[in-house]
Amino acid sequence: NAGVTQTPKFQVLKTGQSMTLQCAQDMNHEYMSWYRQDPGMGLRLIHYSVGAGITDQGEVPNGYNVSRSTTEDFPLRLLSAAPSQTSVYFCASSYSHGAKNIQYFGAGTRLSVL
Amino acid sequence: EDKVVQSPLSLVVHEGDTVTLNCSYEVTNFRSLLWYKQEKKAPTFLFMLTSSGIEKKSGRLSSILDKKELFSILNITATQTGDSAIYLCAVAMNYGGSQGNLIFGKGTKLSVKP
Numbered sequence: 001n002a003g004v005t006q007t008p009k010f011q012v013l014k015t016g017q018s019m020t021l022q023c024a025q026d027m028n029h030e031y032m033s034w035y036r037q038d039p040g041m042g043l044r045l046i047h048y049s050v051g052a053g054i055t056d057q058g059e060v061p062n063g064y065n066v067s068r069s070t071t072e073d074f075p076l077r078l079l080s081a082a083p084s085q086t087s088v089y090f091c092a093s094s095y096s097h098g099a100k101n102i103q104y105f106g107a108g109t110r111l112s113v114l
Numbered sequence: 115e116d117k118v119v120q121s122p123l124s125l126v127v128h129e130g131d132t133v134t135l136n137c138s139y140e141v142t143n144f145r146s147l148l149w150y151k152q153e154k155k156a157p158t159f160l161f162m163l164t165s166s167g168i169e170k171k172s173g174r175l176s177s178i179l180d181k182k183e184l185f186s187i188l189n190i191t192a193t194q195t196g197d198s199a200i201y202l203c204a205v206a207m208n209y210g211g212s213q214g215n216l217i218f219g220k221g222t223k224l225s226v227k228p
Contacts, residue, residue: 004156033215042118042202042218043157058215090156101206102148103216105156 002026006091006106013081013113021076021109023091030096032074033103036060036087043090049074050096081113116141120203120219128227131193135222137203138185147179147186148216150202157202160188193226200224 007022025032033048045058049068063085065077074093078085088110092103118139127133139147146164150157161170163179163186170177174193179186190197200223204216 035218040220042220043204043216044218045215048215101146102159102162103206104159105150107155 004091004093004104004106006089006109008109009107010110011112013078013111015082015113017081019078019081021078021089021091021111023074023076023106024072025074025091025093025104026072027093027104028071029093029104030071031101031103032068032091032093033058034064034066034074034076035090035092036085037090037108038087046076046089078111081111083113085111086113087111116205116207116217118203118205118217118219120201120222122222123220124223124225126225126227127193129193129195131226132189132191133193133224135188135190135201135203135224136185137187137219139203139205139217140184141205141207141217143208144181145206145208148204148206149177149186149188150204152200152202152221153198160201190224193224195226195228198224198226 004025030051034046035043037043044060047066049055055066088108090108091106094101094103121136148162149160161177166181174191177188200221202221203219
């Protein structure tokens with residue numbers, strides 16, 4: 001059981017470049033989310049999705065787009081990378097309802113924008 | 115504004131010591147409180163607490179929630195060097211029909227010296 005898989009693990013971009021961070025889960029979870037983690041800031045929610053075709057903004061959505069065409073995949077797109085987007089990005093998934101809505105995290109993508 | 119506050123932000127102890135990590139919160143639509151351990155990579159799930167006064171235990175780790183006073187504590191007894199990590203507290207909220215959105219505290223960095 002792979003759980004939550006993120007690719008790539010590391011990425012270096014130049015300012016203005018675009019890229020997509022991939023996230024896939026094989027647990028048939030309805031809920032998926034993206035967080036960024038910066039030193040001294042904890043994890044902050046970027047975007048989330050409660051099911052295929054449904055997405056919404058979190059706390060820090062500016063500069064990022066998401067889509068959810070399947071239950072399994074939830075890619076995060078950086079449209080025009082900026083140095084302020086240098087961070088570690090985590091994808092997570094869980095069931096949306098019931099008692100066991102525990103979010104499980106992928107291994108993260110470390111992104112540097114020069 | 116919803117917030118989760120952890121204290122202390124960092125802590126250095128020696129092997130065998132007992133530590134208590136604190137988490138207080140002010141959120142609307144509280145659903146549950148979760149503790150995660152983060153070593154090098156992804157946060158890994160420790161406990162989920164939904165009811166006051168019920169202690170969760172796993173080996174040397176235990177946690178309890180007080181929904182009246184809006185806080186939780188994570189206790190680690192007989193600490194080992196392998197307990198060195200960042201411990202994250204998060205509150206899950208009912209939000210727009212989704213029972214998934216998490217607000218994280220900034221974490222407590224625990225260092226256990228031999």
